[in-house]
Amino acid sequence: MDHTASEPDIVLRVRSLRKAFGDHEVLRSVDLDLSAGEFLTLLGPSGSGKTTLLRIIAGFDTHDSGQMLLNGRDITGLSPAERDLGMVFQNYALFPHMTVAENVAYGLKMRKWDSAKRARRVTEMLELVGLPDKADRKPQQLSGGQQQRVALARALAYEPQLLLMDEPLGALDRSLRLQLQQEIRRVHREVGTTIVFVTHDQEEALALSDRVAIMQDGRLAGLAAPSELYQNPPSRFVARFFSNANIIPAVVSDGGDPGLAKVVAVGSAFTLPSSHRGEAALAVRPRCLRPAVPGDALQLTGTVVESLLLGEERLVRLDVEGVGPVTASVDWRGTEDIVPGTSCRLSAPADDLVVLAE
Amino acid sequence: MTNTRVGKVLDGLFRFAGRAILAVFLCFLILPALFIAVLSFASDPHIAFPPRSWGLDRYVEVFTSDTWLGPIGLSLTIAAVTAVVTLVVAVPAMFALKRGKVPGGGVVESAAIAPMLFPVAAYAVGMYGVFAQFRLIGTFGGIVIAHVITAIPLVVILLSTAMDQIRPELELAAMTMGAARARAWAGITARLLLPAILAAAIFAFILSFDEAVFISFLGGPGLVTLPKYIFDSVQFGVDPAITAVATLLMVVTAALMSGATVLRGGRSR
Numbered sequence: 001m002d003h004t005a006s007e008p009d010i011v012l013r014v015r016s017l018r019k020a021f022g023d024h025e026v027l028r029s030v031d032l033d034l035s036a037g038e039f040l041t042l043l044g045p046s047g048s049g050k051t052t053l054l055r056i057i058a059g060f061d062t063h064d065s066g067q068m069l070l071n072g073r074d075i076t077g078l079s080p081a082e083r084d085l086g087m088v089f090q091n092y093a094l095f096p097h098m099t100v101a102e103n104v105a106y107g108l109k110m111r112k113w114d115s116a117k118r119a120r121r122v123t124e125m126l127e128l129v130g131l132p133d134k135a136d137r138k139p140q141q142l143s144g145g146q147q148q149r150v151a152l153a154r155a156l157a158y159e160p161q162l163l164l165m166d167e168p169l170g171a172l173d174r175s176l177r178l179q180l181q182q183e184i185r186r187v188h189r190e191v192g193t194t195i196v197f198v199t200h201d202q203e204e205a206l207a208l209s210d211r212v213a214i215m216q217d218g219r220l221a222g223l224a225a226p227s228e229l230y231q232n233p234p235s236r237f238v239a240r241f242f243s244n245a246n247i248i249p250a251v252v253s254d255g256g257d258p259g260l261a262k263v264v265a266v267g268s269a270f271t272l273p274s275s276h277r278g279e280a281a282l283a284v285r286p287r288c289l290r291p292a293v294p295g296d297a298l299q300l301t302g303t304v305v306e307s308l309l310l311g312e313e314r315l316v317r318l319d320v321e322g323v324g325p326v327t328a329s330v331d332w333r334g335t336e337d338i339v340p341g342t343s344c345r346l347s348a349p350a351d352d353l354v355v356l357a358e
Numbered sequence: 359m360t361n362t363r364v365g366k367v368l369d370g371l372f373r374f375a376g377r378a379i380l381a382v383f384l385c386f387l388i389l390p391a392l393f394i395a396v397l398s399f400a401s402d403p404h405i406a407f408p409p410r411s412w413g414l415d416r417y418v419e420v421f422t423s424d425t426w427l428g429p430i431g432l433s434l435t436i437a438a439v440t441a442v443v444t445l446v447v448a449v450p451a452m453f454a455l456k457r458g459k460v461p462g463g464g465v466v467e468s469a470a471i472a473p474m475l476f477p478v479a480a481y482a483v484g485m486y487g488v489f490a491q492f493r494l495i496g497t498f499g500g501i502v503i504a505h506v507i508t509a510i511p512l513v514v515i516l517l518s519t520a521m522d523q524i525r526p527e528l529e530l531a532a533m534t535m536g537a538a539r540a541r542a543w544a545g546i547t548a549r550l551l552l553p554a555i556l557a558a559a560i561f562a563f564i565l566s567f568d569e570a571v572f573i574s575f576l577g578g579p580g581l582v583t584l585p586k587y588i589f590d591s592v593q594f595g596v597d598p599a600i601t602a603v604a605t606l607l608m609v610v611t612a613a614l615m616s617g618a619t620v621l622r623g624g625r626s627r
Contacts, residue, residue, distance in 0.1 A: 060530055080533040087534040093527035097549060110536030158535070 009036045010069075011194040012057070012162055017066035019052060019218075026052045027063070028218040034162075034196065039188055041197045041205040041226075044215030045241065050198050051166060053215070057196065058164055059083050071161055081110075086155030086163040086193075090170045092147040094139035100126070100150050101135040107158040125153040128187060145176045149183065156191060165197045169204065181207050202242050206230065214238050235358040239283035245354075246289075246326045248282040248298070252355060261355060266322060270297035274355035281356045286315075288352035289328035291335065296347035300326060307338045318344060391608055398601035405598050416602035426599060429587035433567050436498070436583060440505040440566035441559045444513050447506065449555060452517045453543065457526065467514065474511035482575040489576055496578020504572040509562035516561065516622070520554030521547075557618040564611055 014032040018025070026049045034040055042050040055061040057068060059080035068075050075083050086107075094103050101122050108118045126132045129149040131142075139147055148168055155163055168184075169177045185208060188195060199205055205212045206226045214222040214229065214237075222229050222238040233239035236247050250265035252274060261274040265282055274280075284298065292299060302320035314335045316328045328346050330338075338344055393407075398416055400409030420426045451470070455463045473481065485504060486495070494500030524547055532542035548555075570585035577586055584603070591597050 058530075058534060079538070080530065081536050081538055083534070084536075085534050087531060089527045089531065091525060091527060093525060093531040095528060095532075095546060106532065106537075107535035110541075154531075154535070160534075164534075 010034065011036050011038075011071055012196070013067075013069040014053075014057070015067040015069075017053070017056065017063055017068065019049075019056060019061070019063045026218050027056070029066070030218070030220060032213065032220070032223070034194055036194055037192045039195045039197065039208060039210045041199060041209040041212045042215060043199060043202060043205045043212055043242070044221075045200060048215040049218040050200075050215045054164055054166055054196060054198050057162075058085060058087055084161050086158075086160035088148070088151050088155050088163070088165040088168045090167040092139070092144070092151045092171075094147055094151055094154070096139055098138075099135065100131070100137050100139065100142070103139065103150060104154045104157050106154065107160075111158055121157055125157045126150075128156075128190065129153045129183070144172050145180055148172070148180060152184070152187065156187070156193060159193075161194070163193045163195045165195060167199055168197075169199070169201075177204070184208060202244075205242075212242070214242055216241075232354055233283055233356065236281055236283070236356050237358075239354070239356060243283065243285050244327070245283040245285045246323075247356070248284060248300075248323050248326075250280050250282045250355070252276055252278060252280045263353075263355065265298060266300060266320065268297060268299050270350055272297075272350060272353060272355055274357075276355055276357040283354040283356050284348050284352060286327045286329040288348045289326075289346045290330055290348070291338075292345035292347040293349075295349075297350035298348045298353060300346045300348075302326060302344060302346075304338055304340050304342050304344045307335075307340055309335075314338065316344065316346075318346065394601050395605045395608070397598075398605040400598075400601075402598070405596060405601065416599045417606075419599045420602050420606070423599075426587075426603065429582050429584040430603075432582065433584040436501055436505065437563045437566040439502050440509060441562040443502060444506050444509045444562040445555060445559055448510060448513045448517060448558070449548075449551075452514070452521055453547075456518070456521045457529070457543070457547070467518065470514045471511040473507050478508075478571045482572050485572070486575050495576055496580050498581065500576055501573060501581060501583075504576055505566040505569055506562075508569065508572065509565045512561050512565065513558040516558045517551070517554055520551055520622075524550050553621040557621040560614050560618040560621075564614055568607075568611070 010033050012032065012034040014030055017027055017030040019027040030049075030053060032040075042053060044050045052061065056063045059075070059078060063076075070083065070085075094100075095106070098106070101119075104122045104125050105118045108121055113121070122135065123132065126135055129152055131146060131149055131153070134142060134146065134150070139150065142150065151168070165184075169180055172180065181204060197204075197208060209226050211224060212222070212226045212229055213220050216237050222234050222242070229238060230243050233243055233245065239245040239247060248265050250263050252261045252263050254277065255262040255271050259273055259275055260271055261276065263270055263272050263274075263280075263282070282298070289300070290296075300318065300320050300323070302318035302323075304316060305319050305325065306315070306317040308315045309332055312332055313329050314332045316330060316335075316338055318326045318328065320326050326346075330346070397405060397407065397409065399412055399414070400406075401411045401413035401415040402409055420430075448470075451466075454460055455467055460466065482504075489495050489500050489504075494503065528546050528550070529539075529542045532546050533539060537545065568585060569583075570589060573581065573583050573586045574589065577583070582590070584607075588600060588603065591600065
């Protein structure tokens with residue numbers, strides 16, 4: 001194997017990958033590095049190119065230009081069979097004419113493992129996903145969650161260099177989804193496979209990933225640890241899509257220090273760390289807003305459009321002049337007077353505000 | 359009030375009318391067949407109802423005389439060859455259409471179904487012209503070609519719906535696990551398609567075995583299939599053995615059709 005000596009732990013390297021369907025550019029120069037054992041989530045709205053990227057990595061679709069290296073080996077011209085990947089599909093894609101055990105053994109059979117070794121491995125894998133007693137069932141006899149666990153066992157059985165998962169939890173209901181998230185986390189911990197996981201669900205991305213790649217119109221709009229992206233979104237799109245943040249127009253000027261900026265937004269003026277100057281925007285997450293506290297940097301006054309008590313918290317939609325609709329999620333105590341039609345004042349401390357240049 | 363009462367009466371009336379029509383319909387469909395089946399067990403020298411004596415004479419005649427065994431054998435051979443050739447043409451074509459990226463694939467599929475829409479007699483006359491040019495009239499191969507063309511629309515429809523129910527992800531999954539495309543097609547998709555393929559073969563076989571129009575136009579004097587022989591024999595007086603042949607045909611066809619239905623139903627899940 002010709003591993004690149006300097007970076008032995010890069011499993012997948014994608015360089016300037018481009019793909020167009022006719023005039024429509026689906027991928028516009030995507031770069032991505034995945035280190036060994038990493039769990040990377042591709043997150044984006046539908047049509048952002050995340051599934052196309054996954055299909056190209058898997059070898060189901062071709063790309064127009066760019067390069068893909070799997071453990072230093074160029075896989076660009078290789079068929080899916082030659083790439084040594086595992087794949088889990090949204091609709092499970094278990095072979096209906098085979099038993100669970102035969103499904104899990106399929107990849108091993110293709111790799112010409114002898115039958116004793118195969119049987120041992122199948123038992124081991126079914127134990128890993130918690131289905132040791134289902135070996136002789138047909139996939140149709142299992143629930144959706146069980147089928148997806150079989151699919152996971154099947155894709156991992158032959159220890160592929162990279163596991164691809166295409167919205168694997170998309171067909172399951174919410175409680176099952178949470179349960180399987182845990183399951184996937186545990187399996188990832190135990191097996192240590194490198195994983196690329198596609199989803200449009202930001203909670204899933206937050207719960208599972210080491211890093212999240214947010215896709216927008218065929219580009220990577222952000223690539224970082226989920227907590228970093230959540231708290232410091234690099235752009236308005238990421239702030240809105242990943243953190244559900246409110247975007248508030250602001251003007252940023254010199255704050256006396258290169259790393260500090262004087263920010264003016266909806267009548268409030270305060271200082272924030274930022275090197276950007278000129279027109280900008282502030283991102284403020286719904287949870288960071290609270291009923292007005294005098295010392296807070298950002299003060300918002302608006303008309304209540306909607307006020308819903310959701311258990312521990314109250315969801316408030318406010319129409320703020322010069323900003324538009326603002327969503328806040330405030331502690332429910334002492335919020336009975338927030339009713340539609342009345343005026344309401346909310347605020348957020350400077351620590352919870354992020355200056356967005358883009 | 360009156361409205362609902364009138365409505366109720368009308369409701370009852372329609373329900374009764376519906377059942378009556380269904381009963382009459384079933385009678386007309388089944389009674390002639392039953393009538394023939396009953397007559398086939400008579401041993402009178404001529405067809406007469408009610409039969410005066412009973413026996414299996416007519417079946418014995420069908421299975422012993424060359425006059426019947428010849429056409430039956432020819433029909434079976436043509437039907438079997440037609441079924442095989444139809445599948446050899448249609449199955450790879452379906453894979454290409456459904457799994458490949460054939461430009462205008464939908465048009466090709468519609469074109470394959472088109473022969474179903476033409477009036478058979480007019481189509482046969484047209485074929486006569488073409489076959490005459492290529493000296494195919496009265497040849498075994500010619501009849502097989504004509505039968506394959508008539509069988510292809512039904513087979514394409516059957517295979518196409520069956521193929522639509524097999525997810526392409528199954529093949530892709532097999533391929534990521536190390537199967538070459540041919541192996542994924544053969545081991546997964548074709549394997550799952552097998553019941554539909556067998557059902558399609560049965561339908562093609564029955565279509566060919568029952569086919570009476572093309573053989574009359576294109577068969578010439580030499581090729582006498584069972585339907586053709588029945589037609590011919592009726593023209594010169596009725597051989598009572600026809601009732602036995604007809605009964606056998608009905609039973610075998612019904613058995614084959616239910617076999618095909620079971621095959622198609624079994625794979626839907």
